[in-house]
Amino acid sequence: MTDFQIRSDNVDVEQIMRQIRSRIREKRGVDYTEEEIKELARVKLEKFLDPTGVRSDLLVEYRRTKGEAASNPNYKFEDTTIFETHRGFVRFMRKLLYPILKLFFNPHPLIDALHIQSDLNARSFxxxxxxxxxxxNLVLETTRLGIQVKNLRMQVESMSSRLDFDERRARALEGVVQYRPGAVPPLQPPQGVARDSREEGQAQEGRTRRRRRRGRRPGSGPEGTNGSFGESHQDGERGEPSSESGDAAGQARGDRPRARSTSGEGGGQVAPTPHSGSASDAGPVPPKPHSVPGREGGPVPPKLQSVPGSEGG
Amino acid sequence: MKLAVAVQRYGADINGGAELHARYIAERLARHAEVEVVTTCARDYVTWRNERPSGVETVNGVAVRRFPVDRERDPRDFGRQSHRVFQQSHSLADELSWLKSEGPTSRSLVDYLARSDAFDFVILFSYRYYHAYHAARRLATRAVLVPTAERDAAIGLGIFGPVFRSVRAIMYNSHEERAMIETATRNIDVPGVVVGVGSDVPERADARRFRQKYDLHRPFAIYVGRIDENKGCGELFDHYRRYATTFPRGLDLVLIGSAIMPVPDHPRIHHLGFLPDEDKFDALAAADLLIMPSYFESLSMVALEAWALGKPVLANGRCDVLKGQCVRSGAGLYYESYEEFAEALFALESNGPLHGRLGRNGLEYFRTHYAWPVIEGKYLDMFDRLKQTALVRTIDPLPGWFARRRKNLPPASDVLRGLPSGAVVRQRA
Structure with missing residues (x-):
């Protein structure tokens, strides 16, 4: 509102008023012009309003009652009315005899009363x-409000669907964040205890190895996954980063502060829950086994390749 | 040069627009000529009751000669006659009767002016009153009319056309007033000039003193004048209450003037009543801006005073005169709806450069057009011009007895509707 630029000594007030009016139009959000709203109110009220609540035939009804009223026209009563006649002589005589009439009674209150009554009739009309x-006008405003409510409802729906989408996206991202470190433990379909124990041993070993290697390669993870990695380290395996080269970790953090802050917000808040979930609940982790057992020749999703790739150097 | 100033009421304690205007002009012209004010004994403009003694007295150094009013106004009769001439077809006799009913009927005043040959010019204030009409008819060769015409139905009455066409000169208050009168009466060949009136604005006004005296510490907008529905105050209060709700930290509203209508009980509306001039100017200096909500003004003196103090004005855009002045001066904004009121008020409140520039424009506009030397010069120039040119016009005689009673004149309100409206954006040379 304060952005009227005063660039010279000459202020064009009309120009400022035009700006003010255009701003008002913007604020109102003129989806409909006044004429359109009137048209809507006159013709199709029932589309926007409860037809039992407001009548849309006001105009017709008004015209009908006006026609009835016109059949009983108002009379005009002035101070000269009682003397009026089309005969000049009679009028003259009446005026001449008026003082005598006033001897019998005072006609002024009568004239005043009838004049007031006539005036009241006109006012009533x-x-x-x-x-x-x-x-x-009330109907117009109600229509306008109805339209606005409808628009606002649509906006709310749109925003809630966007919010829903964002939430799902956030969850999906959280899943990805959790996915790589979680590539470790879970969860193979049981194929025998020996194999299980062997694989588990390998997995454990691989995990340790991987962690070490990752620690040695501070610049790795150019796909932006490093950030999520770091976060998961912080969250889930807090001891390990400290055991690694502090410089490298710091560098990795410093390199991508934005990605970090973004993921930090999501991971920092939400990550613990999936972690705990992964420990107790294998539900969300079905693809994870593929990451570690990727060595077994199973299908490896592209994102997973980056992790083992970095591991394999 | 000897001048007479004829006005319906006169006195140092009378603050009505035309009366104050007349007093200022009389006092200023008295520095250049011998001036006598001719007026009535009335103080109240509703009844015209004789409340002052007749005879001669001196007010602020100017001789004032008072004449008694023949009869007080009967408001009911006046209302009835107004309805007849404004709303119905009527006769010239009806209009003359209306004029008599309006008053102030003082035949002795008119006779005095007509008989006295001592005056070079008679400055008649307010075309619509009895004294101005009859004096203009009887001494048109010396009459200089200051119409102070607003956009109301009286301008549509047939009796005034010959007066506007036959006086020696007309001193208009605004370009809008001039355009309206020229269209209504076809008097374009009558010498005229847009003058207005100046104001005795003090060199220095003390805003701090006002704030301390009235315990006002927040920034505020001000309204100065009679607090009356006819002045647009009802609409102002409605708009302001909505504005105050929308902008809880926005400007307060300070009202100065006697209240004819109830003032809303609102924590941010401060009604201070009628104040002396010193306090009024201090208040204007302390205010952020002046609000003028009136629909009908022939000239807003308080707007000129605000401009003289470098304050912008927010005016009702439905008043052609105020809107025209805002546009021509570049010193004020205007509104025609609540949305415009709120936006314009907020713009003036929050946009420092805009506020400052409008204020400076106002000061410049006042100095250029309404400083006293300018006003006095326009009057004196006009008198010189009139002295040098011979009068060739004569006033149309009144029709005969029967013709005056023929109901062939249209309702004045219909005539008014046919007149052009709107602000005059460009001044005529």
Whole structure:
């Protein structure tokens, strides 16, 4: 609102007023012009309003009552009315005899009363028109509000669906964050205890190896997965980064602060839960076994390749 | 040079627009000529009751001659006659009767002006009153009219056309007033100039003193004038209450003037009543801006005073005169709806460069057009011009007895509707 630029000594007030009006139009969000709203109110109220609540035939009804009122026209009563006649002589005589008439009674209160009554009739007629205008304007405003409510509802729906989408996306990202470190433990379909124990041993060994190698290669993970890695280290395996080269870890953090902060926000808050979940619940981790047992020749998803690739150097 | 200033009421304690205007002009012209004010004994503009003694007195160094009003105004009769001439087809006799009913009817005042040959010019204030109409008819060769015409139905009455066409000169208050009168009465060949009036704005106004005296510490917008529905105050209060809800830290509203209507009980609306001039100017200096909500003004003196103090004005855009002045001066914004009111008020409140530039423009506009030397010069120039040119016009005589009673004149409100409206953006040379 304060962005009227005063660039010279000459202020064009009309220009400023045009800016103010355009701003008002922007604020209102003119999806419909005044004429369109009037048209909607007149013709298709029932589309926006409860038809039992507001009548959409106000105009027709008003015209009908106005026609009835016109059949009983108001009379005008002025101070000269009682003397009026088309005969000049009679009018003259009446005025001449007026003082005598006043000897019998005072006609002024009568004239005043009838004049006031006539005036009241005229006012009442005008008021009726105002009432119609008022109701009509109310209907217009109700229509406008109905439209606005509808628009707002649509906006809310749109925003909630976007929010829903963002939440799902966040969860998916969390899943990815959790996925790589979690590539370790879980969870093979049981193929025998010996194999299990052997594989588990290998997995354990591989995991340790991998951690060490990762520690030695601070710049690795150019795909941006490093950030998630780091986070998961911090969250899940806190002791290990400290055992690694502090410089490298710091460098890795410093290299991608933004990715870090982004993932940090998500991972920092949400990561513990998936971790704990992975320990107790194998549900979300079905692809993970493929990562470690990738060596077994199973299908390796592309993202997983980067991790073993870095491991394999 | 000897001048007479004829006005319906006069006094140091009378603050009505045209009356104050007349007093300022009389006092200023008294520095250049011998001036006598001719007025009535009335103080109240509703009844015209004789409340002051007739005779001669001196007010602020100017001789004032008062004449009694023949009869007080009967408001009911006046209302009825107004309805007849404004809303119905009527006759010239009806209009003359309306004029008499409006008052202030003082035949002795008109007779005095007509009889006295001592005056070179008679400056008649407010075309719509009895004294101005009859004096203009009887001494058109010396009459200089200051119409102070607003956009109301009286300008559509047939009796005033010949007056506007036959006086020696017309001193208009605004370009809008001039355009309206020229269209309504076809008097384009009558010498005229847009003058207005100046104001005795003090060299220095003390904003701090005002804030301390009235315990006002927040920034505020100000309204100065009668607090009356007819002045647009009802609409102002509605708009302001909505604005205050939307902008809880926005400007307060300070009202100065006597209240004819109830003032809302609102924590941010401060009604201070009628204040002396010193306090009024201090208040204007302390205010961020002046709000003028009036629909009808022939010239807003308080707006000029605000501009003289470098304060911008937020005016009602439905008043052609105020809107025109805002546009021509580049010293104010205007509104025609609540949205515009709120946006414009907030813009003036929050945009320092805009506020400052409008204020400076206002000061410059006042100095250029409404400083006293300018106003006095325009009057004196006009008198010189009139002295050098001979009068060739004569006033149209009133029609005969029967013709005056023929109901062939349209309702004045219909005539008014046919007149052009809108602000005059470019001044005529």
């Amino acid at each position: 005008k008021r009726e028109e105002l009432q119609y205008e008022l109701i009509h």
